[in-house]
Amino acid sequence: MEILLGITALLMALALFSLFSFKAPHGSAAMSGLADAAIATFLVEAIHKYVMGNLLGIGYLAEFGNLVGGMGGVAAATLVMLRVGVQPVFAMVTGLAMIHLGILEGFIVGYLFSFIAPLFKKYLAEGIDVILGVLILAPLARLVGFFISPALDLLMGTLANMITEATSLSPLIMGFLLGGLIKMVCTSPLSSMALTAMLGLTGLPMGIAAMACVGGSFTNGYVFHTLKLGKSCNTVSVMLEPLTQAHIVTRNPVPIFMSNFIGGAFAGTIAAYFGIINDAPGSAAPIPGLLASIAFNPPSTLFMAASAAAVAGLLGGVIGVKIYRTFLQERVPLQQFANG
Structure with missing residues (x-):
C-alpha cells in the first residue's frame, strides 16, 4: 500500500504538471x-x-551556493513572467517579492501575475503604468505568496513523505519505479530538477532520482546514436542535458521514453541497492546528479554505483531500441530532422 501510494502521488504530480504544460494558456512557456x-x-x-563548499571546504562558495539555493521563488516568478512575455521591470519586481519563498510559490505567483501585469500597460499612460505597476504588484505578489505557501508546503511535504516512506519500506521496488519515472521526466520538456526540488526529495529517493538521470544519460546516447536521431552533437547534448534536444524528443516519444523508463529503472534499482543518498533537492539531472552525490556518499561506493548505473542505462537503451525495432517501428516511424 505504501508503494502504491508513493507512486500514485508521483504520477498525480506528473499528470498535473503535464496537463498544465499542454493545456493551460502559456503553460509550456x-x-x-x-x-x-x-x-x-x-x-x-x-x-x-555541497561539492565545492561542504566537500572541498571552500567557505565562500558554500555560503554563495546556500544563498543562491534560497532564491528559487525569486528566480521562478521572474523567469516565468519573462518567458510568457511580461515587461522585464514587472517580472523583476514580482520576483523580488518572492524572497524567502519557495520555487513553487514563485512559479504560481509568476504565472498568475503574468496576466495581471500587462493590464497596467494597457490601461494606463506611459510612465504612470510603470510607477503604479511596481508599487502595486510587489506587495500584492508578496501577499499571494504568503497566502498559498502553507498549503503548498503541506501538499508537497505530504507527497514527499509518501515517496520517502515507500522507498524506505521497499527500496528496490521503488528504485525501479521511481528511477524509471524520474528519468522519463528528465528527458521530457518537464524538468526533473524542478519536480524534485518542489517535492523537496532528499536521502535515498533523491539518490535514486540522481543516479537514474546519470544512468539514463547513456540510454539517451545509445538511442540517439543507434536510431540516428540528429548528428553527433545532438547525441552528446542529450547525454549532458536532455532538455537541449526537446525538439527531437517530442517528435520521437515512443522509442525515447520507453528506453528511458527501462534504463532509468535499472539505474534506480542499482542506486537503491548501493544505498546512494543525495540531500541536494533539485539535482535530478545527469551532471548535477553525479556531482552533488559526491558530497553524501563514500567515493568507492558512488564510483561503483555510477559505473553500474551507466552500464544499466546502456542496457536499457539496447532493450528499448530492440523492442521498438521489432514491434513498433512500422506503426510509429521515426521523425528525422534534415539539419540534425
Whole structure:
C-alpha cells in the first residue's frame, strides 16, 4: 500500500504538471521558466554548496551556493513572467517579492501575475503604468505568496513523505519505479530538477532520482546514436542535458521514453541497492546528479554505483531500441530532422 501510494502521488504530480504544460494558456512557456529557475538556483547550489563548499571546504562558495539555493521563488516568478512575455521591470519586481519563498510559490505567483501585469500597460499612460505597476504588484505578489505557501508546503511535504516512506519500506521496488519515472521526466520538456526540488526529495529517493538521470544519460546516447536521431552533437547534448534536444524528443516519444523508463529503472534499482543518498533537492539531472552525490556518499561506493548505473542505462537503451525495432517501428516511424 505504501508503494502504491508513493507512486500514485508521483504520477498525480506528473499528470498535473503535464496537463498544465499542454493545456493551460502559456503553460509550456511557464514550465520552461520553471526549468530555467531550477537550473539557475538548484544547480548552482548543488555544485557550489555541497561539492565545492561542504566537500572541498571552500567557505565562500558554500555560503554563495546556500544563498543562491534560497532564491528559487525569486528566480521562478521572474523567469516565468519573462518567458510568457511580461515587461522585464514587472517580472523583476514580482520576483523580488518572492524572497524567502519557495520555487513553487514563485512559479504560481509568476504565472498568475503574468496576466495581471500587462493590464497596467494597457490601461494606463506611459510612465504612470510603470510607477503604479511596481508599487502595486510587489506587495500584492508578496501577499499571494504568503497566502498559498502553507498549503503548498503541506501538499508537497505530504507527497514527499509518501515517496520517502515507500522507498524506505521497499527500496528496490521503488528504485525501479521511481528511477524509471524520474528519468522519463528528465528527458521530457518537464524538468526533473524542478519536480524534485518542489517535492523537496532528499536521502535515498533523491539518490535514486540522481543516479537514474546519470544512468539514463547513456540510454539517451545509445538511442540517439543507434536510431540516428540528429548528428553527433545532438547525441552528446542529450547525454549532458536532455532538455537541449526537446525538439527531437517530442517528435520521437515512443522509442525515447520507453528506453528511458527501462534504463532509468535499472539505474534506480542499482542506486537503491548501493544505498546512494543525495540531500541536494533539485539535482535530478545527469551532471548535477553525479556531482552533488559526491558530497553524501563514500567515493568507492558512488564510483561503483555510477559505473553500474551507466552500464544499466546502456542496457536499457539496447532493450528499448530492440523492442521498438521489432514491434513498433512500422506503426510509429521515426521523425528525422534534415539539419540534425
